[in-house]
Amino acid sequence: MANRADIILSICPPHDAESLARQISELDFRGLFVDCNAIAPQKSKKLSAFFETGRYVDGAIIGGPAWQKESGTRLYLSGSTADEIVGLFKQSPLLTRIISHDISDASALKMAFAAYTKGSIALLASILSVSESYGVREALAEQWGSNFTQQTHQRLIATAVKGWRFEAEMHEIADTFLQAELPDGFHRAAADIYARMTEFKDKPPQNISQLLEALRSTA
Amino acid sequence: MANRADIILSICPPHDAESLARQISELDFRGLFVDCNAIAPQKSKKLSAFFETGRYVDGAIIGGPAWQKESGTRLYLSGSTADEIVGLFKQSPLLTRIISHDISDASALKMAFAAYTKGSIALLASILSVSESYGVREALAEQWGSNFTQQTHQRLIATAVKGWRFEAEMHEIADTFLQAELPDGFHRAAADIYARMTEFKDKPPQNISQLLEALRSTA
Known part of the structure; x- marks a missing residue:
């Protein structure tokens, strides 16, 4: 070929x-x-x-x-x-x-763009998980309001099935930050969160509780 | 007293x-x-x-x-x-x-809530900075659209003066995550970003470029 x-x-x-x-x-x-x-x-x-x-x-x-x-x-x-x-x-x-x-400008743009879309959803996943751990998930949902909470649940469930291929992408973004002398921690953490979603590769989570359960098990 | x-x-x-x-x-x-x-x-x-x-x-x-x-x-x-x-x-x-x-539930809620508000703005700050470093800031602004870009600039400039007191808060949030066996990297990175804003404590940045300039100097 x-x-x-x-x-x-x-x-x-x-x-x-x-x-x-x-x-x-x-x-x-x-x-x-x-x-x-x-x-x-x-x-x-x-x-x-x-x-x-x-x-x-x-x-x-x-x-x-x-x-x-x-x-x-x-x-x-x-x-x-x-x-x-x-x-x-x-x-x-x-x-x-x-x-x-210039070779690399298209990649740089992709990294910067995905840094927010995929980084922020991993951040939200980890926040829901932390609120569950401390028993304040309902209080957080109330403070967030039902629109934001529902939206977040939906985005997370839709993202979970793709999590397995985002882990490596998060490390690529982290490398991009490091090279520019900016902290790489946001996306190393995001990689860890996506790694915990691997079990959903072929079977999406049924609901947010099942997803949060998976996030609590460290890889 | x-x-x-x-x-x-x-x-x-x-x-x-x-x-x-x-x-x-x-x-x-x-x-x-x-x-x-x-x-x-x-x-x-x-x-x-x-x-x-x-x-x-x-x-x-x-x-x-x-x-x-x-x-x-x-x-x-x-x-x-x-x-x-x-x-x-x-x-x-x-x-x-x-x-x-239960002592600590109010603090847990605060940590979970601020994890997103202050974590996501630090993430956006680092992304604008990375796009500047790689020379793709304009392309990113175009992909984001002018609403999101302008909103982000405004949020960032308004936040920069308070950055000095967010550094410690980000470490508190990171500790909260660590205790729950979740990655602490998002907020260690956010702490680093806020530390780079300390110079704006008494004089807000004039514009986004001045702010991004400060972010590029590692503490």
């Missing part, structure tokens, strides 16, 4: 991104390799070195499945040959945006 | 709470001591031991200055003699709520 393809898009859980890029680079692949994974900018630079100059594009997807243009899902791209990728998606519901010609 | 008072409410930065409670307990104080500070539940238990049984009430304030009832600011109380405090505020704009008769 690698011999016949002009372009390969790598879209996989972040802990497999490096080995996949290495495997492709070791085959007789002469095309353009686009890493679309949630990896730290410094890792994207490292992967780019597996390929000849201009044969690696840094990509990052922000948003859910792009069933239609209105989904607003966007493939961010950076690297000197990023414009070659834009044309592929002209007629598709996936939006594209070139950030710059 | 301690000799003449029936009730003493301790409201101070959390890093002074223990020494203040100890000082009062060593005086000839026969009244009721109410610790209203943002401290870990286990620390509240520790402070309660300085006083005779029933002479310590665990308190926690959630909300801003209570100029009027509509502010919704609430003093949560726990402990066997918590009801003696409720009467004091009947005619005042400060709302009260007894959570339980």
Whole structure:
């Protein structure tokens, strides 16, 4: 496949991104390799070195499945040959945006964006768990108000099934912070929280109590 | 003062709470001591031991200055003699709520609540800083949208002047998590972020760039 393809898009859980890029680079692949994974900018630079100059594009997807243009899902791209990728998606519901010609800028943006979406939900999960441990979960729900509490429960339950693949992504984000001399603790903690959700990979939690039960068991 | 008072409410930065409670307990104080500070539940238990049984009430304030009832600011109380405090505020704009008769429940609630309000803003501060470091702050602002971006800038600038007293509170929250076998990293990181805001104690940042500049200098 690698011999016949002009372009390969790598879209996989972040802990497999490096080995996949290495495997492709070791085959007789002469095309353009686009890493679309949630990896730290410094890792994207490292992967780019597996390929000849201009044969690696840094990509990052922000948003859910792009069933239609209105989904607003966007493939961010950076690297000197990023414009070659834009044309592929002209007629598709996936939006594209070139950030710059510098390898790693698309990854940096993905890390910064996911740092909040996935970091804040892990934070909320840990807070519900702590309030349960101390017996003040009802009082917290009352102080939060029912809208925020219900919303949080729903977001958490929807996230739990994907937790298994967020653990590695949280470490990529933590590495991104560390490199910039900012604290990496938010996302090391988030990685720990997502690790505790692994049991929900193929069977979503039935309710918030079942999820909180899982969070209380340290890995 | 301690000799003449029936009730003493301790409201101070959390890093002074223990020494203040100890000082009062060593005086000839026969009244009721109410610790209203943002401290870990286990620390509240520790402070309660300085006083005779029933002479310590665990308190926690959630909300801003209570100029009027509509502010919704609430003093949560726990402990066997918590009801003696409720009467004091009947005619005042400060709302009260007894959570339980167990010392430390009011503190546990405060920790869980502040874990999100102050934890999430520290997370956002670190994310803006990381995006600045990697040169993708504008791209992030565009992805976030101008509402969320402007709101975040405003929250951050308003929070920066109070950062100096949040550092200790974040460690109290981290201790609360650790005790429940949950990761303490979110709030150790938040403490680090607030420590970097100390210079704004008496002079708020002029704009978001000045604030982000301060965040980039490690303590």
